[in-house]
Amino acid sequence: MVHTFRDGWHQNATHRHSSHFNERPTHEVSLLVIHNISLPAEQFGTPYINDLFMGCLDCQAHNSFKDLKGLRVSAHFVIFRDGSLHQYVSCDDRAWHAGVSEFEGRENCNDFAIGIELEGSDHQPFTEPQYQSLISLTQDIMQTYPQITPQRITGHSDIAPNRKTDPGPYFDWNYYLSHLS
Template sequence: MVSDTRLQIHAGWLDSVKRSECEHFDCRPDPNDISLLVIHNISLPPGEFGGPYILDFFAGKLQPHIHPMFEQIYQMRVSAHLLIRRDGQIVQFVGFENRAWHAGVSSFQGRTRCNDFSIGIELEGTDNTEYSAQQYAALVRATHAIVAQYPLINLSRIVGHNDIAPGRKTDPGVSFDWGRYRQQIGFFYNS
């Protein structure tokens, strides 16, 4: 569960959150160009919450025999910087200074390869399942810490996966309340 204290970032890692370091990352071309925050959703198996499978997936340890869908994805090498569970627990997989592999083929304002300059946050959920109040609270806390550390990210540079990969991705989906989220983080910006 997430407490009410402010999160801090030290050497690219949030303090006071669970770490589940993975090998699915590499160096950013320019570590001074962290300028985009991308919000995703994930559930494994699809529509099921709370199990170990997201952590297994990002660690490259997903077992294909557990679920038919896993047979299609178990060899993929993907990751995100953060996962926010339904109960608000934050798990960090990759330090922000490094490039996580979350965006895939993507473009933002004419720039391709969004992984090069973005931070990826996965919300445990689906496009059509309402996110929990604990997830919004944790997301707001993580956003504040990220923006304080990486000021090139402003309100207009926080997007959904669907925004950078239209037609290919739909997350975080219609269930994500952008108005609620932006209202909760809006006071933090001078935009």
């Protein structure tokens, strides 16, 4: 068996080591949450996602960033439009991606979830390289964290329905889930 994770770090990802994380209250990892992100909105290929998760976003770089000043957020992974995979937080630690959230009656999904951000938006399709990277990453996650099953993969919109809409209507759940086996 090939081990793709070491200490919660995926060996095929570019490691970024965000300081925006803390310890999980338990060692349980049992949920996978899919998000989308673009900074500025609808713009791809900028350095700003990385800057946000690394805590060095210049909030004067774009007018829409003013509300992000002082925001401390992170995801475990980001998959960019070209399919490249970056990891910001060990999967064994708690990244700050879900916010106020609930899954199957359990609150604070960050406590037990892995968060994957797809560079994208609610208004445009995701790319085939992103799907291929996401499918491969998900298979590796499911092998390493066996409590995560297809039934325990969800969108941000499903765990925070009155706050969030991502990954949005252009995310092809059927395509993604059908390729996991």
